[in-house]
């Protein structure tokens with residue numbers, strides 16, 4: 001059987017990937033390494049920093065439950081805190097359980113290959129490296145990548161009376177301007193949070 005670098009490779013340092021790393025390393029004693037495309041932990045709460053972003057369920061219910069000490073020491077300032085507070089919380093969790101040291105940031109997993117003969121995952125990453133692991137925890141989230149509009153840009157240019165702006169909330173600060181007029185297309189919770 002081929003050797004492996006880690007027992008487990010975790011993809012993503014959002015809520016799911018952080019918990020998996022803690023549980024598998026700190027509680028099960030496995031060797032774990034994580035890859036995160038972003039510069040730090042937080043997942044959607046790092047990516048989505050648009051004005052008005054906040055949790056839409058009570059934070060005490062959104063927070064981790066695995067550690068009574070963590071629940072006691074972290075005090076939420078609001079029932080439904082805004083994005084900076086959720087991100088601070090996740091940073092605190094990463095610090096408290098020393099999770100950052102097992103992540104390589106600014107690095108994407110680009111392919112996973114199952115080597116059946118060796119029963120090993122071959123993990124290729126955007127930094128050109130290859131890592132071998134017995135198990136994969138895929139926690140890439142479902143909302144961590146911006147989706148390009150499927151309609152032609154010219155459709156927006158027919159709305160001549162609207163005075164709005166267009167950009168991906170996921171990449172707040174990076175304007176994606178439409179040439180002539182600008183339009184905002186909203187859906188779900190984010191649409192209610194965004195300021196006009």
Ligand SMILES: Cc1cc2nc3c(=O)[nH]c(=O)nc-3n(C[C@H](O)[C@H](O)[C@H](O)COP(=O)(O)OP(=O)(O)OC[C@H]3O[C@@H](n4cnc5c(N)ncnc54)[C@H](O)[C@@H]3O)c2cc1C
Pocket residue numbers: 011012013014015016017035036037038042043044045048053054055056057062107108109110139140141142143144190
């Ligand atoms: C604005 C917003 C508000 C939300 N509010 C709520 C709420 O109130 N209640 C609720 O229950 N849920 C809410 N959600 C849903 C939210 O997605 C989940 O609650 C949860 O944060 C998802 O965590 P996750 O770890 O599964 O994924 P994510 O937080 O998406 O983290 C996945 C991470 O994986 C990384 N990644 C992805 N692919 C790769 C790759 N190939 N290589 C390396 N890294 C990769 C991404 O960069 C990302 O950081 C909200 C989502 C958004 C966007």
